Amino acid sequence: MRLDKYLADMKCGTRSEVKKLIKAKRVKVNGEVMKDASYDVLRSDVVTLDSEEISYVEKEYYLLYKPAGTVCALEDRKYPVVMELIDSRRKDIFPVGRLDLDTEGALLITNDGKLAHSLLSPKHHVEKTYYAETENDLPEDAEKLLETPMDLGDFITLPAKAKVLSSRSAELTVHEGKYHQVKRMFEKIGAPVSYLKRISFGGLDLTGLEKGDFRSLNEEEIEDLKRQTEDPA
């Protein structure tokens, strides 16, 4: 991106105003005065105006296949954090919600705080689908039990969607993301979870990703997530 557009996008002035700033030698790239308004700013460049760093604020959206043994936090004393798996220059990205230490699967990472907040709100009913294996056999009426609102003590689950896959495995789609929700739901029906993986989040699944891999979302996927958080008219 051209230096003058970069500065204009970052609200340093209009395109002609920033050209004047550049001419007046008030803009530096990597510590050197840059007089060429058409200079192509690289991602790694540090641009300053009157010595104040002007970083290009843009939203980033990643889907990570979180491996077990990683923590959904910005830092942790004991375990590697999911952020270490994302190769981004941005310092302000964070995981949207949490998966437990031993849970793997689809995790959205972004610096779009507004979208993250909306995606986590039960009001918007964003679907999260989990694959679970259980320590013992699921009850015969497992699907009905999991789908019907369930009192977990601190809250009552919204209607969910369940599909039993075998005597000890099932998929469960929920709309909330309460603490240990899925494990607590299976526990409640007498079949504690032995393995848990989130296979999709808001329609984004793990296709093409290996454990520990991440990819950027495309425009269509970002728009689709935003659509899911729109309030009904």
Ligand code: URA
């Ligand atoms: N529900 C859980 O119990 N654990 C997770 O990691 C995610 C949902």
